[in-house]
Amino acid sequence: MYIIESGNVAAAIGVKLARAQVIAAYPITPQTPLTEKLSEFIESGTMKAAYIPVESEHSALAVCIAASTAGARAFTATSANGLLYMHEQLHWAAGARLPIVMCVVNRGVGAPWTVWNDHQDSISQRDTGWIQIYVNDHQEIIDTTIKAFRIAQEVNIPVMVCYDGYILSHSHMPFDLPDQKLVDRFLPPYNPEDCLDPKNPTNLNSVTLPDVRMNIRGELAHGYMELRYLLQEDLRRSIQVVADVEKHYKEIFNRGEGPYLEEYRCKDASFIAVSMGSLSFQLRVAVDALRKEGIKVGVIGIRLYRPFPDKAIVKALSKADGVIVFEKAISYGYMGTLCSEIASALYKNAKTPFVHNYILGIGGRNIRTEDLVDALRNSCTKGKNTDSADTLGWIGLKI
């Protein structure tokens, strides 16, 4: 059944369908309507879960860590400075290998204060060991939220589902509601083998020495480095798990795009635009306009950002003459974060396309489709000779 609702409501329904058992969150714009909706579901009895109000985002994730450690399916959501305030606990959740799911409703970070959209908040959490997925529309918000719980419990790694604040969180569009029975078939209950049990007290994640050593049962136990090696290995392994989960979801619900990226008019493309989130959908309109001018251009939207699906990205881009990366975040002092990673992934290839980088939409600056067309045309026609080959191109900047 199709309904027309906001992106935040799509996420909330996804969490309800996934039968999350513990929700802990602190309201922050533009995430607020998502957690309000969840508290309504729980208050009205349509969702069986504990809603734990907390005084901060740091505590919100701490509660989820405790709940997940006790074997409950836990969910939280936040934006911008709220996410930054969780930073210490983000590392902890990943290191403790807890399958928590969080929606990040993307918003620029202060200072100065902004409540509007860009990707600096979640991109800044890139190295915390969480899986990060970026989505394009409301159907993907609800479907990916459900899939995220499955991915998380398959690999014991927490997952962020990232969607654009306001542009997706507060816009309304139709999406199909997954059937509860089918969701139950797709997502079995979370029953971890090891969890916090008062009848069987144990130390969890206490000080771990630099080297391996015998534990109290006389078995050789991992040192800190082994545990962190396994986190990296399991994250790389989860690239395949993400594909398997996508395939499983598609078999049941008969929808879903490629697990790592969504390609549009790329088959014969000489130039490929790359982006994440709703911007990659807007770029499709720019691509259509340029195709009418005879420019062979396509666009890919990257869904899976961590673990970085480098092989799939190189495969999608290596045949092109040029790659143009449009980003709503910067690694300050260098360039767009995604662009530097794409350039690095392409470097291993024999033939490397030129790579241009545009920064746009920072702090909610309006992104005009006409400006996307102009920037893309400029990159496609001038190729390596444009200024942005060496420096960042800024779109919509008024300085």
Place this chain on the structure above:
Amino acid sequence: MREDIINIAWHGRGGQGAITAAKIVAKTSFQTGYTGVVMVPTFGTERRGAPVMTSLKISKKKIYDLSPIENPDIAVVLDHLLLNEINIVEGLKHGAILVINTPKPSNDYSYNGIRVATADITAIAREAGLPYGMVNSGIIGAFAKASSLIGIETISDVIREEFKEIRPEENARSALLTYERTIINYGDKKM
């Protein structure tokens, strides 16, 4: 950029319910076969009483561009005084429709190449039994009359559903009365 998309800009004041009105039109359009429907409010730091705008795009195909509408095919104005405060008319496409809630006669609004539809919804809504200032259900009736995009019967059902806890019958009546009393002026006076 896409010819198949109908771009509708909704101008109201914070608290007037322009977003709810646009949402009702979105739902009704979807039910009547426009499978591509997006409603994207433009958020600023505005509060109650300040001008707000929301973009409603409808098409028979999926819509990928969620950026705010710059050149509307239809502009809906919930408070006629907004026309003095912000530039609503300038961006309108040639042949566009301008729907205004106003106590003034429709001849007062004459713009070159723009079809103007007016109704005194503030008064009609009171007559329909709504409290003073509840105009967002009525404006949908004016929109339906001026645009012919959606039928008044379908829209009345969606209004009753959307306002099921806040005077559903009065809101539906306000839309119907406004539909009947909306005056369309094909003026060609210079702007």
